[in-house]
Amino acid sequence: MKQTDPLQNGTPLALMTDRQFFHCLKEHGPMTRAAIAKKTGISRPTISESAQRLEKSGLVVETSRKTKNKQGRAGVIYEINAAKGLTLAIAIDVKQIQLRLTDLSLKVIRDQCFYIDPAWQQAELAEAILRFIRLAVQDQSSPLLAIGISVAVPVNSQTGEILALPYSKFSIIHGINFKALLEEHFACPVTLDNDVNWATLAEKSLGIAKNVSDFVFIYFGEGIGAGIYLDNHLIRGSTGISGEIGHIMVNNKENLQDFVSNHHLQQALEEGVDLSGHPAISQIGTTLATIAAVINPKMFVLGGPMTKYPQFIPAIIKQIQPQLFNKVSFIPSNAPNYAPLNGVQAGTYELALSSFGLPSPPEAE
DSSP states (O other), X not given: OOOOOTTTTOOHHHHHHHHHHHHHHHHHOSEEHHHHHHHHTOOHHHHHHHHHHHHHHTSEEEEEEEEEOTTOOXXXXXXXXXXXXXXXXXXXXXXXXXXXXXXXXXXXXXXXEEEOOTTOOHHHHHHHHHHHHHHHHTTOOSOEEEEEEEESSOBOTTTOOBOOOTTOSOGGGTTOOHHHHHHHHHOSOEEEEEHHHHHHHHHHHTSTTTTOSSEEEEEESSSEEEEEEETTEEEOOSSSOTTOGGGSBSSSSOBHHHHHHXXXXXXXXXXXXXXXXXXXXXXXXXXXXXXXXXXXOSEEEEESGGGGSTTHHHHHHHHHGGGOSSOOEEEEOSSTTTHXXXXXXXXXXXXXXXXXXXXXXXXXX
């Protein structure tokens, strides 16, 4: 008879309780059942039943430490079972591959960056990624529970199909289905999305937009893209290319990201020159003003490598303010270079938990 996970047969209420129990440990560290009941507002008997289910599944374990209450009885302290398994997050962009391996307690075991050789062909890129993953997990005794991939191109997150757009600067990656490739080689579930969508989810779950229901994340780097988060949902569109603002044509020959590149904005940032009246800043301002008029977000979160230059964001705000007819905040990301990796790490962790029967929360949570 096929074995089933002890959490799989629980009622929806039991699953919700188990998730709150588990995430209480995730957020606050080792705790007693009484402390978890107080934090969550769930009754102690219900928390005790949840503890039994989570222990049986192996997701939580009793620690060797005990506490004493007023009656002098020892209280069992629970913690997440870090040895239950590993999650692997990978962020791939035009120049590099970032990799982060964590255990189930979210301890980072390996945080590495590999540069992409410009001479690589498609097959060599795919083989390199497989090799980096094998090296990352080869000395680990715990199983790999889930892999998450962030790619700097539009992608259908359901099928894994990369969508080749005109003027793409990362054509070497076109045609690689990382979802199918990694599921075949590592026999675990794989989640993927484009880098800007992952960064947007990171800003919502971990970053500056945690309490905002309507915002747009803009990434400024080798490419330019937007993550659109409206009414507490990430908007991907019918084929996954919502937010590809870098591909908007600004004249008969250039799209936005080529226009910015051809007007040497990166060089101007590095040289620290005055950006007032700079053509690229003017065009970026017009594009963001159009987005603000169409979508009406409460906030723009600005991230990516260009935002680390102190003159960049003020120049954009100065350019765009006269074009706005509703109030919008412009906030720099707290993690401009690591937001995609942070987002895919969080998404991979949720995928791993779902394999144990703990349902993923809605994006609003």
